[in-house]
Amino acid sequence: MKLGRLNHVGVAVPDMADAIAYYRDVMGAALITAPFDMPEQGVKVAFVNTPGEHDTAGTQIELIEPLGETSPIAGFIAKNPAGGQHHLCYEVEDIEAAREWFTAQGKRILGPTRIGAHGTPIFFLHPKDMLGQLTEIMETPREQH
Structure with a gap:
């Protein structure tokens, strides 16, 4: 199993409009996707696109706002009312091979593999097994958001 690039950093936010305004007005982000709901995951999502080297896509910031109390x-957000870093997301070529590899390493996988915000399969690894960091593993998308 070979770990791919850092695709995004997930940032939980209490208010999507405020977070978008912050990245646009304070951080000078030029490309921010329109927010969209992911009811199956209970979140609203928007991506802040950062530039990469030689006009390639850089690492994204995934803004995630809760959709309801559940x-x-x-x-x-209840524990961190201002929001904060929620997870790191790394790409892999083959999600099922990665799942098998992490399981063989004794890492705890949180829930089933499902489709993430980029439209590709994802799963999460328990923070206690990943140096205290909730970690998302996603299959490399064919197209970037």
């Missing part, structure tokens, strides 16, 4: 992000 959202998995709602508990994070």
Whole structure:
């Protein structure tokens, strides 16, 4: 199994409009995707695109806002009212091979493989097994958001 590039850093936010304004007005981000709901995951998502070397896509910031009180992000926001870094997401070529490899390494996988915000399969690894960091593993997307 070979770990790919850091695709995005997930940042939980209490208010999507405020977070977009911050990245646009304070951080000078030029490309921010329109927010979209992912009811199956209980979140609203928008991506802040950062430039990479030689006009390639850089690492994205994934803004995630809870959709209702039962959202998995709602508990994070309750503990961190201003929001904050939620997870790191790395790409892999083959999601099932990665799942098998992490399982063989004794890493705990949180839930089933499912489709993420980029439209590709993802799964999460328990923070206690990943140096204290919630880690998302995603299959490399064919097209970037």
